[in-house]
Amino acid sequence: MTAPSPSRPSTGGFWSSTRARHLIPVAFITYSLAYLDKSNYALAAAGGMADELHLSAGLDSLIAASFFLGYFFFQIPGTIYAEQRSARRLVAWSTVVWGLLAVVQGLLSSPGQLIAVRFALGVVEGAVLPSMVMLLGRWFTHGERGRANTLLILGNPVTVMWLSALSGWLVSVTDWRVMFIVEGVPSVIWGLFCLRLVKDRPEDATWVAPAELEVLREDRACAPTASGNLREEYGKVLRSRPVLLMAAQYFFWSFGMYGFIFWLPSIVKKGSGEGIGATGLLTAVPYAFAVVAMLLNSRLSDRSGRRKAAVWPWLAVGGLALFGSYAAGSHFPVALALLVVAGLCLYAPYGPYFALVSTLAPAGVSGAAVALVNSFGALGSFAGTYLVGWVRGTSLGDAGAFAFMAAGALISAALMLAVHEPRPSGPRPGTVNRQPTAATTT
Numbered sequence: 001m002t003a004p005s006p007s008r009p010s011t012g013g014f015w016s017s018t019r020a021r022h023l024i025p026v027a028f029i030t031y032s033l034a035y036l037d038k039s040n041y042a043l044a045a046a047g048g049m050a051d052e053l054h055l056s057a058g059l060d061s062l063i064a065a066s067f068f069l070g071y072f073f074f075q076i077p078g079t080i081y082a083e084q085r086s087a088r089r090l091v092a093w094s095t096v097v098w099g100l101l102a103v104v105q106g107l108l109s110s111p112g113q114l115i116a117v118r119f120a121l122g123v124v125e126g127a128v129l130p131s132m133v134m135l136l137g138r139w140f141t142h143g144e145r146g147r148a149n150t151l152l153i154l155g156n157p158v159t160v161m162w163l164s165a166l167s168g169w170l171v172s173v174t175d176w177r178v179m180f181i182v183e184g185v186p187s188v189i190w191g192l193f194c195l196r197l198v199k200d201r202p203e204d205a206t207w208v209a210p211a212e213l214e215v216l217r218e219d220r221a222c223a224p225t226a227s228g229n230l231r232e233e234y235g236k237v238l239r240s241r242p243v244l245l246m247a248a249q250y251f252f253w254s255f256g257m258y259g260f261i262f263w264l265p266s267i268v269k270k271g272s273g274e275g276i277g278a279t280g281l282l283t284a285v286p287y288a289f290a291v292v293a294m295l296l297n298s299r300l301s302d303r304s305g306r307r308k309a310a311v312w313p314w315l316a317v318g319g320l321a322l323f324g325s326y327a328a329g330s331h332f333p334v335a336l337a338l339l340v341v342a343g344l345c346l347y348a349p350y351g352p353y354f355a356l357v358s359t360l361a362p363a364g365v366s367g368a369a370v371a372l373v374n375s376f377g378a379l380g381s382f383a384g385t386y387l388v389g390w391v392r393g394t395s396l397g398d399a400g401a402f403a404f405m406a407a408g409a410l411i412s413a414a415l416m417l418a419v420h421e422p423r424p425s426g427p428r429p430g431t432v433n434r435q436p437t438a439a440t441t442t
Contacts, residue, residue, distance in 0.1 A: 014147050017212055019139050019202065024151045026197050027132055030095060032155035033187045034125055037102035038067055039160065039261060040167050040183055041118070043280065044105075046265045047171035047179070059111055061389025066115045068258070068382035070122025072375050078127025079134065079371035080234065083364070087135040091128055092194035098124045099187025106180030122378070130374045133354050134367035139202050141219040143302055145358065146310075150298035150351025157287035157294070157347055160261070168280025224362040237361040237368045242420060246357055246369075247376035249415035253315060254380035256322065256408030257346050259388030259401065264339070267398050271332040282336065286343025293344040298351035307356035311349035312416035318345030319409030326402040346409060359422050384408060 014020055041064055050060050082090045101121045108114050132152055140148040163183075170179040199205045202216055237243060264286070269279040293314075301310035321342035328335040354370065361369040388401045396403075 014144060018207055018209055019212060020144075020148070022205075022207065023136070023139055023198070024148065026194065027136065027148075027152045028155050028158075029190060030091060030155075030194060031129070031132065031152050032159040033095065033190055034098065034128055035156050035159045036163055036183055037098055037187055038121060038125060040163060040179060041067075041105075042261070042263065042265045043163070043167040043171060044176040044179060046269055046279065047168070047176050049176040052176075053109075053111055053114070055111060057393030058390055061386045061393075063111060063114045063118055064389065065382045065386035066118045067122040068378045068385065070119040070124075071126045071378040072122075072382070074123045074126035075130060075371045075375040075378065076238075076368060079130040079367045082127060082131035083134055083367035084230070086200055087131045088195065088198045088200050090131055091135075092191045092198070094124050094128050095191030095194060096188050097191075099184045099189075099191065102184030102187060103181050105184070106177040126375075126378070127371065130367055130370040133358060133370045135198075135200070137358050137363075137366065138200075139216075141215060142223070142355075142359070143305070145355040146298040146302040146307070146351045148351075149354045150294050153350040153354075154291060154294055156350075157290040157343075160287040161284040161291075165280050165284055168278075172275070220363060225364055230365070233362065233365045234368050237365050238372055240360065240369070242360050243357075243369045243372055245415065245419055246360065247373045249412050249419065250373045250377040251380035251383075251412075252408045252415065253346075253412035254377035254408075255384035255387075256319065256405040256412065257384070258381035259384035259405040259408070260322070260339075260342065260346065263385075263388050263392065263401060266392070267401070268336070268339075270398065271330075271335060285336070286340045287347075289340050289344040290347035293348035294351060297348040301352035301355070306421070307352045307359075308416065308419060308421040310352035311356070312413045314345045314348045315409050315413035315416065318342045319406045319413060321345060322402050322406035322409060326399050326406060342409075356419075356421065380408070 045055070045060055045064070049055070055063065078090060098121055101117055101124065104117055105114065105121075108117060133149060136148045136152060137145060167179050167183070170182060202208045202213060265279055265283050268274075268282050272279065272282055274282065297310050297314070301307055304310075318341070321338045324338040325335045325342065328338060357370050357373050358366045360366070384405065388404055391401045391404055392398055394400065
């Protein structure tokens with residue numbers, strides 16, 4: 001399969017399009033809320049929940065990881081529904097329901113209840129990211145998707161920055177129960193707004209300029225499309241060697257990434273000796289640098305059209321930085337500096353990565369490729385969250401936990417090298433008002 005070539009520059013750049021100005025803020029806020037409601041568990045655990053509910057290290061890890069088992073099961077059927085029926089409805093109602101489940105977490109009193117609700121939270125959120133990546137693929141050209149995906153997933157590190165500070169403050173002045181309730185309500189409200197703000201296709205939106213619609217039509221004309229029976233086409237995608245290889249790669253990437261995300265607050269709190277408020281601020285530091293790295297990497301990838309080269313080097317350096325944190329041992333300032341490097345390297349490739357995944361299947365069924373890859377990522381996230389937490393409770397401690405995360409990142413970098421990147425299919429437009437001499441701005 002061939003991939004579209006990078007887009008030609010435009011007079012106004014990415015943000016000159018009405019599509020970007022309208023859709024990207026909605027996508028960013030939606031994914032930010034999703035990430036908020038699934039990741040504030042770590043700060044709740046560090047902020048008194050583990051003590052109040054008498055959670056052992058192993059049980060704490062199982063509760064955190066149960067989310068990803070639920071996340072795994074609904075990804076493919078949910079994304080197929082979104083692709084063939086309505087991504088708008090799936091994303092909007094999922095946002096409402098996960099907000100309600102997030103609130104319920106603050107009302108529970110036993111580990112068993114927490115496991116059940118965390119699992120349900122994963123089921124509800126499972127298809128949201130692949131559905132949104134698929135939706136952005138309809139609204140943006142090949143040469144814009146690296147930045148579009150990055151600005152979607154940017155909700156992850158940006159949320160962690162303010163989440164760490166806000167959640168730390170909420171827990172310190174109230175308790176972990178209030179934090180869950182306060183942070184779950186906005187998702188319920190926002191999901192209802194999404195039903196009005198988003199359309200499934202650009203042709204359905206009256207505010208999209210005709211020139212932009214024409215560019216999107218030209219872009220689609222250059223992309224391969226599914227021509228056979230849908231069941232057969234989906235089957236081909238799910239059995240495709242490149243897609244399966246990317247799924248294995250994403251398993252190990254997510255293993256390292258989510259071990260890092262979920263246990264960073266506890267590790268920083270223990271290493272620094274600070275209270276929960278200061279821990280929240282220190283935890284935010286790696287994510288601030290990750291935001292800059294994600295934006296720069298996606299812009300360079302969209303300009304060059306090279307996705308693979310925008311992924312594996314970052315993962316390799318991130319893995320080495322995690323090994324460095326392991327070697328630093330009790331020297332917390334050195335370990336924190338290396339964690340900053342690891343964090344920005346693990347986050348930087350996301351936009352180009354999902355832009356590459358979406359080229360591995362024809363238009364109309366590409367959502368299945370994203371869903372399969374992301375579902376294996378959920379299994380890796382489960383394994384990373386559980387095993388890293390378990391290792392921290394053994395004699396290996398935090399140093400051993402970082403060694404596990406580093407191994408995941410390095411294996412994912414090696415697997416990425418084995419992925420064949422589709423060749424560009426030739427020049428094609430990517431933005432409106434094209435002028436060969438104009439400079440592109442993000």
